[in-house]
Amino acid sequence: MTPEEFRSAGHQLIDWIADYRSNLEQRPVRAQIEPGDIRRALAQTPPESPIGAEKLLAELEQKIVPGITQVQHPMHYGWFPSNASLASTLGDIASSGLGCLGISWESCPALTELEEVMCDWMRQLTGLSQNWEGCIQDTASTSCLTALLIARERASDYSENRGGLQAEDKPLIVYTTEEAHSSVVKAALLAGFGRNNLRMVSISADTRAMSAAALAQQIEADFAAGNLPCAIVASVGSTGVTAFDPIAEIVEIAAEHMIWVHVDAAMAGSAMLLPECRHLWDGVEQADSIAWNPHKWMGTILDCSLFYVRDVQHLVRVMSTNPSYLRSTVDEEVTQYRDWGIPLGRRFRALKLWYHLGIDGIDAIRARLRRDLENAQWFAQQVAATENWQVLAPVKLQTVCIRHQPPGLDGEALDRHTLAWVNTINQSGKAFMSPSQLDDRWMVRVSIGVEATTRAHLENLWQLIQTQANEVAGG
Numbered sequence: 286m287t288p289e290e291f292r293s294a295g296h297q298l299i300d301w302i303a304d305y306r307s308n309l310e311q312r313p314v315r316a317q318i319e320p321g322d323i324r325r326a327l328a329q330t331p332p333e334s335p336i337g338a339e340k341l342l343a344e345l346e347q348k349i350v351p352g353i354t355q356v357q358h359p360m361h362y363g364w365f366p367s368n369a370s371l372a373s374t375l376g377d378i379a380s381s382g383l384g385c386l387g388i389s390w391e392s393c394p395a396l397t398e399l400e401e402v403m404c405d406w407m408r409q410l411t412g413l414s415q416n417w418e419g420c421i422q423d424t425a426s427t428s429c430l431t432a433l434l435i436a437r438e439r440a441s442d443y444s445e446n447r448g449g450l451q452a453e454d455k456p457l458i459v460y461t462t463e464e465a466h467s468s469v470v471k472a473a474l475l476a477g478f479g480r481n482n483l484r485m486v487s488i489s490a491d492t493r494a495m496s497a498a499a500l501a502q503q504i505e506a507d508f509a510a511g512n513l514p515c516a517i518v519a520s521v522g523s524t525g526v527t528a529f530d531p532i533a534e535i536v537e538i539a540a541e542h543m544i545w546v547h548v549d550a551a552m553a554g555s556a557m558l559l560p561e562c563r564h565l566w567d568g569v570e571q572a573d574s575i576a577w578n579p580h581k582w583m584g585t586i587l588d589c590s591l592f593y594v595r596d597v598q599h600l601v602r603v604m605s606t607n608p609s610y611l612r613s614t615v616d617e618e619v620t621q622y623r624d625w626g627i628p629l630g631r632r633f634r635a636l637k638l639w640y641h642l643g644i645d646g647i648d649a650i651r652a653r654l655r656r657d658l659e660n661a662q663w664f665a666q667q668v669a670a671t672e673n674w675q676v677l678a679p680v681k682l683q684t685v686c687i688r689h690q691p692p693g694l695d696g697e698a699l700d701r702h703t704l705a706w707v708n709t710i711n712q713s714g715k716a717f718m719s720p721s722q723l724d725d726r727w728m729v730r731v732s733i734g735v736e737a738t739t740r741a742h743l744e745n746l747w748q749l750i751q752t753q754a755n756e757v758a759g760g
């Protein structure tokens with residue numbers, strides 16, 4: 286493809302995307318297909334001659350789009366808001382168009398230095414002190430794995446340079462709660478701690494936040510048993526019910542024993558753009574690492590996960606390799622992001638943050654987040670004020686956990702009822718919510734915060750939910 290051919294096909298594609306985004310609401314939210322449908326619609330052998338941009342665009346529309354669950358749809362309330370603002374999409378396209386290679390400062394100085402500046406802008410916008418330095422990782426899962434790797438190396442005095450974790454005489458222990466995201470357990474297992482050394486600290490029954498007293502007790506018990514407490518992964522806005530672990534108390538306990546504290550704020554980090562929400566992570570300044578995803582609620586298109594540490598030297602000491610072919614004459618003066626995480630090559634991700642902030646602007650982003658907070662409060666009030674409906678957890682941000690409990694229904698019959706009404710709505714394509722288990726009973730998470738969702742959409746949703754639940758209960 287020549288640049289001239291690119292220009293013409295590119296204009297067509299951008300026009301198509303603009304139309305697609307404007308008309309999204311007419312499409313079903315959940316993909317209306319069965320497993321295998323998309324695969325079967327595609328040619329089973331590679332094309333022998335080129336298909337051409339025009340025909341591909343038609344196939345994109347006919348064969349691919351039906352297989353997309355529309356998370357940008359205003360009636361999408363599943364999982365978490367995964368906003369892909371158009372401003373940030375332009376930055377992502379710029380990144381692709383420039384075709385940079387980020388393997389060292391020298392391979393693209395602008396990639397490194399814009400990333401430094403963007404991480405610092407985001408630090409300022411979330412009210413963090415200058416003690417933090419950040420980089421952009423692909424996901425919060427990667428950030429958490431990186432955090433646990435460097436925690437492991439700090440606690441073991443750099444066991445990687447000896448026999449690794451396999452040669453340590455004391456088991457290293459990681460603490461989190463059952464409310465934490467599944468990526469936390471995954472990271473702990475992949476980092477070699479072993480399931481036996483992963484402690485699920487008790488949570489408080491109503492807030493589902495980690496109990497600081499239980500944490501302190503568990504740590505004492507581990508010391509007494511000859512184990513080495515290593516890291517605590519604290520949730521700031523857990524996935525299930527948006528629980529907030531008490532960071533101030535946790536960092537105090539951790540400081541006594543030099544235990545690493547990683548703050549997983551993947552979803553709720555966006556709220557820290559609002560000064561009025563920052564009390565939710567009080568104490569965060571004393572943590573060791575923080576991860577949050579602008580690619581969720583804030584709306585900088587995936588993948589964009591910010592990872593901050595206070596001790597960059599330690600991070601680099603664990604993560605760096607310095608092969609001769611990657612060295613240059615300016616190494617002493619520059620940042621080498623390959624030494625801040627696992628991958629060597631990186632994309633020019635900072636461009637999408639730069640575009641997002643530069644085109645939408647922080648004021649508009651903050652106004653939208655506040656709109657979503659108000660919408661969540663409004664929605665929770667409607668549910669709480671209606672007979673036989675419950676809001677099951679405090680609504681700290683934009684997620685509302687609800688259940689319909691008609692008289693006489695409980696236990697497994699209640700589970701069947703909940704799943705029946707939510708799955709019927711989800712399969713209809715009219716709206717999408719995530720059923721989720723709370724204390725082994727099904728409930729429904731209504732995660733508000735898609736850029737296109739207005740109060741009117743929520744009014745529709747509440748009508749739809751009540752009608753469907755009553756219909757299922759009556760039938």
Ligand SMILES: *Cc1c(COP(=O)(O)O)cnc(C)c1O
Nearest residue numbers: 424425426466522523524551552
């Ligand atoms: C979404 C989420 C994650 C995982 O994020 P990825 O970037 O998809 O890895 C981890 N923790 C919490 C609290 C989340 O909300």
